[in-house]
Every structure is written in C-alpha cells, then in structure tokens.
Amino acid sequence: MNRRIVLSGTGLVSAYGSGVAPYWDGLCSGRGALGPARRFADAPGYRGEPVGEVPEFDPRGEPRKSAYARAALAEAQRSARLPVLPPGALVILVGQAPAPEGGGQLDGEEWELFGPSAELRPDGAAVLHLSHACASAAFAVALARTALAAGAAPLVAVVGASVLNRYEYASMDVVRAVARTAARPFDVDRDGISLGEGGGAVILETADRARERGLRADLTVAGAACRVGGKLPAASDPGAVTDCLRTALAEAGADRLDHVHAHATGTAQGDTAELAAVTAIAAELDTPEVPVTSHKGAIGHLLHISAVPALAAAALSLRTRIVPPTPGLTTPEPADRVHHPRAETPYPGLRVAAVNSFGFGGNNATVVLRRD
C-alpha cells in the first residue's frame, strides 16, 4: 500500500486580516502590512519598530493566542470541507510551551507566551504539543506526515498562533535581531526581523480520504526533513540548512526545484546562509535559476507558526503558477542561481516547491510540496 499525503486545508490570521485570501492578495501586491504598533504600543521594551499586528479581530474574551489559533483552524477545516474533525484525528499544537488546561497560574501576558491551550482540542481528537522555536510548524508537518504514513491518525491538523508580547519581543531584541525599520528579506541593507502575529493551521491527510470529500487532493506533501543541530544556538548553520533541503527533496523523489518559499527573516547571517543553501542545491540539480520569495517583510515573523503562511503561499504558487514578490526587498544580495521576482510573476512549469523554516536552538526544517 502506498499513501500519498496531501495538504487539504489551510487557515491563516495575519496582519492582512483573517483568511488566506487577503494574505495572498497582499503578498502578490507587494505591499507590506507592517506598521507601528497600536495595541502593542505600550509594551515594555517596544521602541516603535514596525510590526505586523492583526487588525480588527475580536477574540471574544479568549486569550488572543487561542482565538487566533481557533480562527485559523476553522478556516482550514472549511477549506478542507470538514465541518468537524473525524474521530481519532490528531491535533498538533505548536508553541513555546504547553499551556495548562484552565490556564493554571498564567497571567494575561504569560498567556501570550504559553500555549495555545489543549482546550482547542475538538471532541475525540488526540493532541500533541511541539516546540521547535520558529521552525515548530514545519517540524509538526514532518511529524504529521510520519503519523499519517503509520496510520496513527486518519487526519492531522497542525495549529498554532503567535501574539505580540513583551517576552518574545525581548527574546528577539536581546540577540539584536529586531530591525528598526520594516524587515527587508534578502536586501543588501537588511537589518533584522519585524515581528508579527497571527494564527495558522494546516490539515494533512491521505489523498484518497481528501478525494472522498470532493477535494482536488493535488498538493502532495512529498518530502520533509527536520534536524536539530548546529554549532551556535542563535545562528543558521549553512550545512544543516543545505542538508534539510537536500534530504527533503530526496524524500520527495524530486529531481527538480522550481520554487523556494524561504524562511528569510531579514537578518544578515540567516538570509545569507539560506541563499548559500539554495545556490548549492540548485547547482546539484543543475537548475539555472530558482525563484525565491519570503513573506516576512509583508506580515512580519509569526515565530512558531511562521511555516504556515509559507506553506499557504507555496501551495497557492503551485496552484496558480505565480510566485509573489518579497515585500521590503529593493536591492537583492547577489546569489548564484537565485532569482527574486520583483512583482507577481508567472512560472508556467512550477511543480515542486520547498518551504524552509528555521529557529533558535539549531532547529532546521524543509517541507517539499508537489502539485500532482
């Protein structure tokens, strides 16, 4: 028996608003949604840097993190035509640390660091929590793929959220990663990260199961690689990044790489390491030029859930054969075999796309999507 695992649903809350559609439209327009904080403006340590705050969202009394995650999961279920998750479904929550059910001793601010809470668990679903820094959602997709291949669950939802909060802001600021101006991934003048917030969810299942509900089941999660390793805890390791890309493509059986939705947060070291990895893999595949893009100059860095906007964009690139530009990018750092589209650009032959996701602690992951 051979199981093809597909991406059957995506959901997103971002600085463009609620939904994948406004995010994709915004990304393709090239207009970023970063700006001075409103709700977060008075937080300790905040000095007016551009951020990606979610506009016009009523959390209805819930902690924002749970509310963003719940909204994203609801959209992912709608796009997967799933009014409810099936019995035995596995929900993988991603975040810094599991929040105790009922909140335990957490105060309001701490809620935005911990969680989301396992109270998001739909009836009858199993729940795991995964914590791999900013690569968490990509690691979760790799685990989901393993679980589905093993028959451990009929369907897996990867869910998480990030909310602007003093703790994670300080965490990035103390390592001098926060940019004073809006993030400019791959730009020669880039100076760091802009933090964002939002929720993300993706649903994975077998192609056969997705087709039973009339879905196209055309987005195969063809390969995934995730590694913990590297000499430094807060720097990208070019060798590990290259290894992940190479391994995920090999697992996918892919002899081509048509597009990379990069992690590319806008830090000098991280973006350079990632470009070097793409250049190396493109050379191995004898690919003259790979279109590479990043969303982090548009909505900011969504930390643990940041792979979801990347997967959503890569999925839509595969379906529309269009690669969006990288908002914030003006003068690209030179890199062999890499092309950064300056506007939404058609790539008629686009079939295999890689999503990179990295994080502190030596967390590195690549997910390969293929349109079938």
Added chain:
Amino acid sequence: MTSGPRFSARSGPPEHAPHPSPAAAVGAVLTAAFAELPEQARERAPLYVLCGEYTAFAARRYVGRCHDDTRRLRPSDSTALEPAELVRAWTTAAGHHGPCFLLDGPDWPALGPWIAGREDAVQLDITLLDDRLPVPGCLATATVLPALLACPEVAG
C-alpha cells in the same frame, strides 16, 4: 510500548548529581542508547523527546528573568528558552542527521508506538526533579525503540 535497553542520568549541582547540566545528562544517555542501534541506523534514526514539563519550566524561568530587576536580560536567556538546547550539543557532536521531535501531550503513550514504531528510534524522557536548584535537577531517560510495525510506504 515494547522497548529495548534504557539508560538514565541525572543533572544538578555536583553534590546532587553527576552531570552539571540537563544537556550533559541528555548527551550521556543518548550516546548509550544510540550505540544500541544497528550501526547503519544510528545517524538517521528518529529521536522523540518527551519534554513538556521541562519546556514549561524553561518558559517560566525566562519570564522570571524578564521581570528580574537585578540583572539585564542576556542572549543566553533567550536561547535557553528552547528545549532544543537539551539535545543540540549532542546531535551536533554525534553527527545525528535524523528527525528530532520535542513533544508533550497525554496522548503520546497511545500514539507513540504507532508513530515511532515505523523504524528503529530512540525516545528520550525528561523529568524535572527540582526546578529550584541553580542548575535544574533533571532525570534524562533514553529508551531504545526497535522498529515494530510494517508500515505502508509514503508516496513521495
């Protein structure tokens, strides 16, 4: 879960434990556990780390440091938030290139045999013994999980 050999080590101050940090205890038990795997499986065998208690502790410790008026927040406080720091030194030194998952959840005991049973793997359990010590007291237990299931192949 049917399992193979198991190795344990403790971290804490010298008067309490032989290993000076949780990562050192983790390194000791992972070295022993991976040595039990067939040589061809060691480099790429999956590592499942059950560390929810430690992850929550690390987050609470970080929150405390953000509120500590007696010292400035340090870059090491930021990176110490990450549970991956439990294993990064070992995976790097050992040349481990397999998947690694830092997990928590009451459903792992039921799901774990399915998920981890596809191939030879190692499960690492981190138990927090004393979070008041300057060096957290942790018990690291690594268990060898031989492949159990004949799983369907994933189509690439």
